[in-house]
Amino acid sequence: xxxxxxxxxxxxxxxxxxxxxxxxxxxxxxxxxxxxxxxxxxxxxxxxxxxxxxxxxxxxxxxxxxxxxxxxxxxxxxxxxxxxxxxxxxxxxxxxxxxxxxxxxxxxxxxxxxxxxxxxxxxxxxxxxxxxxxxxxxxxxxxxxxxxxxxxxxxxxxxxxxxxxxxxxxxxxxxxxxxxxxxxxxxxxxxxxxxxxxxxxxxxxxxxxxxxxxxxxxxxxxxxxxxxxxxxxxxxxxxxxxxxxxxxxxxxxxxxxxxxxxxxxxxxxxxxxxxxxxxxxxxxxxxxxxxxxxxxxxxxxxxxxxxxxxxxxxx
Numbered sequence: 666x667x668x669x670x671x672x673x674x675x676x677x678x679x680x681x682x683x684x685x686x687x688x689x690x691x692x693x694x695x696x697x698x699x700x701x702x703x704x705x706x707x708x709x710x711x712x713x714x715x716x717x718x719x720x721x722x723x724x725x726x727x728x729x730x731x732x733x734x735x736x737x738x739x740x741x742x743x744x745x746x747x748x749x750x751x752x753x754x755x756x757x758x759x760x761x762x763x764x765x766x767x768x769x770x771x772x773x774x775x776x777x778x779x780x781x782x783x784x785x786x787x788x789x790x791x792x793x794x795x796x797x798x799x800x801x802x803x804x805x806x807x808x809x810x811x812x813x814x815x816x817x818x819x820x821x822x823x824x825x826x827x828x829x830x831x832x833x834x835x836x837x838x839x840x841x842x843x844x845x846x847x848x849x850x851x852x853x854x855x856x857x858x859x860x861x862x863x864x865x866x867x868x869x870x871x872x873x874x875x876x877x878x879x880x881x882x883x884x885x886x887x888x889x890x891x892x893x894x895x896x897x898x899x900x901x902x903x904x905x906x907x908x909x910x911x912x913x914x915x916x917x918x919x920x921x922x923x924x925x926x927x928x929x930x931x932x933x934x935x936x937x938x939x940x941x942x943x944x945x946x947x948x949x950x951x952x953x954x955x956x957x958x959x960x961x962x963x964x965x966x967x968x969x970x971x972x973x974x975x976x977x978x979x980x
Contacts, residue, residue: 680826681817682800682949686917688759688809690945691769691797694790695757697938698773701787702750707742710780721779730775749776759809766801770794786936789839793943796832799824800949833906833913833947839940840903844896852892859891863930898923910950917944 701710711720711732721742723733731745749772755761756769773794777787803821806813817825852858898919905916921944924937 677823677826678819680822680829680950681813682825682829683804683806683809683813683817684949685810686945687800687949690793690942690949691762691801691809692757692759693938693942693945694773694793694797695753695769697786697935697942698776698790699750699753699757700935700938701776702746702753707746710776711742712781722781723779727778730779731772732775732779745775761807762801762804762809766794766798770798784936786933786939789835789939789943792835793832793939793946796828796835797946799828800946829947829950832943836906836943836947837903840899840906844899844903847896853896856889856892859895860888863891895923906947910948913944913948917941917948920944 711722713720721727721730721732721736723730723736727733728737731749732742735742735745752765752768752772756765770791773787773791777783777791780787799821803817803825804813816822847853847858850858852861902916902920902923905912905919908916921941924933924940928934928937
């Protein structure tokens with residue numbers, strides 16, 4: 666137990682989340698929400714159906730969402746769309762993470778609670794943006810793409826490390842549940858579910874790539890590879906999130922391939938962006954090496970025993 670605690674403290678001391686993967690993850694999440702707002706009209710996001718839905722859902726905690734506050738105040742919902750897109754654009758560009766992380770979460774919270782039928786991706790984004798708050802509040806950079814000028818304080822480093830652990834737990838839960846729950850369905854166990862999904866009239870492969878997909882699905886072995894390959898990949902991704910930084914980076918590459926293929930075949934583009942963004946956040950943990958100016962100036966020692974400009978191996 667003492668060794669485990671020592672290893673944990675050492676990992677936190679070496680943890681530096683303010684890296685390119687974190688920037689990529691935040692931008693992808695913002696772009697995913699932005700695509701939803703740009704390409705989905707109000708009648709799709711907030712349908713008004715007699716006896717079923719009546720615009721934005723404003724029950725319970727949803728009453729404080731941006732769209733519900735606007736509707737109760739008589740403000741046009743298009744104003745909310747413009748404001749939300751403005752916030753998401755600033756986040757995607759990477760300006761002032763400390764000051765944009767809370768508005769980013771509020772936009773995603775407002776959108777997911779006000780929508781009549783939010784999908785899994787919207788819920789995941791809402792959770793991720795909330796977990797990004799303790800990571801980004803300790804980030805005083807002007808642009809998230811810049812290297813950190815100095816190590817993060819110990820308090821904020823610990824909060825950021827804990828938040829990233831929760832992101833990894835979220836990812837493990839998503840992939841493990843997606844893989845293991847399918848085993849209860851006979852079509853997934855016998856290796857034929859891939860065929861039904863890819864030829865589904867609504868969720869199936871897009872028209873332009875149906876011929877090559879159809880060729881694969883005509884072969885029994887091809888259907889089995891697609892079906893069981895999906896299960897194996899999801900379970901592998903769940904296990905990768907439990908591994909070291911190097912294992913997670915390999916998992917990130919695998920996730921890009923899997924979610925990219927799903928987006929290409931079935932059109933789940935925003936969900937693919939969301940999950941790739943989740944992986945990027947889990948890979949944000951390189952040790953601080955100082956910025957170039959500090960390195961040229963011969964900055965002092967960096968936590969972990971490395972001199973300025975010398976990288977400390979990541980966990």
